[in-house]
Amino acid sequence: MATRGERNRLVATEDGHRVTPAELFFDLVFVYAITQVTALMAGNPTALRLLGGMVVLALLWWCWCCFAWLGNVVRADSGAMFTVLVSVMAVVLVVSLTVPEVYDDVPGGLPAPLLFVFCYGAVRVLHLATYWISSPGDDALRTTLRRTALLSVAPPFALLLLGAAFEGAPQILIWLTAVAIDYLSIYVTGRTGWRVLSPGHFAERHGLIVIIALGESIVAIGVGVTGFAVSAPVVAAAAAGLLVSAGLWRLYFREVSAAAEHRLAELTGDDRTVFARDTYTFLHLPLVAGVVITALGMKKTLHQVADTDHYDLAEPLHGLTAWAPAGGVGLFLLACAAILLRTAGHRSPVLLTGGVACLAVGPLVAMVPALLALGMLAGAVTGTLVLHGRTGHAGGGQATGASVVSIRLRRGSAHEHEDHAAADERAGE
Structure with missing residues (x-):
């Protein structure tokens, strides 16, 4: 439980830190997100749609993993961090709402693929910004954050935007390329800087x-x-x-x-x-x-x-x-x-x-x-x-x-x- 002095700042965790109720609350939105991925594939159960569903799942998984790592070094039940989590929940909820339409946009509403991409980008930016604020004296982590932004966030985000302009197989393949670059960048550059306390x-x-x-x-x-x-x-x-x-x-x-x-x-x-x-x-x-x-x-x-x-x-x-x-x-x-x-x-x-x-x-x-x-x-x-x-x-x-x-x-x-x-x-x- 965060103390009164911890309510309005980011608080570092320790070795014996356990999962907090705030993180359990955060996971609720991903319950709905995973359900939506299943619905996306069930609506048109083809090999291409299965691939598309896995691409969406990989992007949602990245959103969840970002804050699993962050929650290991910053207490999720501190006031500032909890505010970030609720903000991310709101964005991921919007992402989840767009999942069934992400490859078959329904006319008359907001463009689902673009909304999905912008909300995904917002989650990644919130993650990096919160990490940056939480580590004022950690030069190794800040170097890793800059490298992540340049290699693992910016190029994939640009490809996701490009893919949103297409439909069907081209869209899925472009998004798959974005996911591959994102994951490969973290694999190549993510050996140092990050912490598991x-x-x-x-x-x-x-x-x-x-x-x-x-x-x-x-x-x-x-x-x-x-x-x-x-x-x-x-x-x-x-x-x-x-x-x-x-x-x-x-x-x-x-x-x-x-x-x-x-x-x-x-x-x-x-x-x-x-x-x-x-x-x-x-x-x-x-x-x-x-x-x-x-x-x-x-x-x-x-x-x-x-x-x-x-x-x-x-x-x-x-x-x-x-x-x-x-x-x-x-x-x-x-x-x-x-x-x-x-x-x-x-x-x-x-x-x-x-x-x-x-x-x-x-x-x-x-x-x-x-x-x-x-x-x-x-x-x-x-x-x-x-x-x-x-x-x-x-x-x-x-x-x-x-x-x-x-x-x-x-x-x-x-x-x-x-x-x-x-x-x-x-x-x-």
Whole structure:
């Protein structure tokens, strides 16, 4: 909790800093944003629209990551920082409203692509400006901020503006180029300057955004059956969809998250920065994207199972929607495998094999009834968890256990620090 003197200024965090309610409030707008990305792809489920949806997701992810990093060095519940967060929330809300129209602008309103681009640019500028104000004596960070503005913000923003003047494939490809330049610039120039002061806070923030994405997969189940009778096949499909989401949750939080946090806490200086950039900023994007694609598949599957007037229970999914449920899971599994590899150099044959198989199974899914395909996917996710648990390397379990201990020690140290601070304050009074 910020003190009275901290209410009107930016306040630095410390090693034991945890996620604040202000950051949880900030994440609410991204719940809606991710839902809108799913709706964007569901409206026209083609390969091109899937690519366009991933481009939009990558831009939204960058907006979220900017303030995940900033919230690790500046308290989000301080007065000045909270004002910035609410301002960014307002801008991102406008961005989210434009997402369904970003490739198919509806006449009669504001130009959605341009509004999207200008609001995205405003978020990036607010991020850099707040970072600059928060670090008056940090020359390394300010050098990095200038480099980021010149290479990672200005050129991509210009390309986004250019792409907004086009429609269809040209627009998506130009925006994809902007995203590639943005991410590549951060990869090349983002090795120094940035700070991760609290590993626990940083890992927890990314765990929360994974929860938000998984929540979208569950919401998609409900949206898919809205307006239809709740039948036995609908209940079965909903149960299978929930089992898929639960399996992804367990894989990430029991096998991946704790080990990554433990490794992050072990590192210091620029090594910690590079690991945080690679593992969390870059490798968590395909992980979240996998959940969003899976949500798209679940939404279409549940709709088809529920809409008995237009579909038969024996009818399979078609086109991209046939690939989406398993394809999204496959992307998630490969992202988890990449995180484990980056964390401890551990290759997981189970996750790699399962991920590749899920990505390639689309043509077979198109020959199986939709309900059966979803049930088989739930079984495949469960089987992957069991096999990974049995064949996982011993070091992964040790890392997980050590992470739990280190988290408890940090929390205990933080509480002890707070107790000493309170005692000193009482003594001063």
